[in-house]
């Protein structure tokens with residue numbers, strides 16, 4: 001029997017990003033020491049991850065494997081690279097964000113355009129953008145990142161492989177070890193699509209061939225039954241968006257009809273629902289269920 005030590009390390013979100021939220025990172029040890037994802041960079045998190053790694057492994061890391069180009073997964077990678085000399089590996093389609101952290105929020109520009117047209121105040125959106133840029137300003141990018149198309153690492157006879165799981169981001173990958181996969185944000189308990197609907201559904205499908213699905217947030221590991229209920233959740237949300245726009249609605253009204261009023265305290269919790277709703281609307285538009293007329297999204301079919 002092959003034994004691999006998997007040590008979960010849960011890195012909290014700084015208060016501004018979302019109180020109570022966190023990122024699950026995983027330290028693997030067998031021949032090599034590998035950290036999968038690194039969490040958000042902040043003064044407190046640097047102290048926390050340094051102390052935790054020191055306790056379990058004396059600050060030795062050979063590789064930091066990043067599941068995708070979002071700051072809550074790679075923010076600390078640059079700091080840790082300097083502390084440990086680890087190599088940072090990421091899929092080539094998400095590598096730009098690690099070289100220039102502002103690229104990790106390039107999606108914001110597109111959301112901004114639709115949101116202003118859809119009834120949001122430019123000032124409130126600028127406030128969110130500002131908070132994100134300030135947070136990025138305090139982070140410390142890596143000196144070197146190695147992008148890959150496909151990855152295989154030998155851990156004393158067992159192979160760790162990358163598995164492409166696009167949708168959440170174009171370069172989202174899982175890292176597989178036998179029947180286990182570290183899946184980043186492809187499946188988050190209770191959450192829905194933020195990127196490309198079709199691709200996200202396909203990637204969920206791929207997760208179902210694994211027994212242990214180690215997620216990047218909330219419940220982990222997930223089971224195949226959890227993935228199946230997420231698939232249902234995704235489709236239910238799609239139907240809900242379609243029902244909501246029946247008579248024609250602006251983006252802001254669609255978002256508040258689905259999510260209620262957005263909370264003030266976290267900029268991420270303010271902007272993500274807009275982004276998610278937009279992902280669904282775009283899919284519905286492409287599939288001919290919805291048309292967009294100026295700021296109004298209007299359903300042209302009753303149901304899916």
Ligand SMILES: [Zn+2]
Nearest residue numbers: 068070168185
């Ligand atoms: Zn993500």
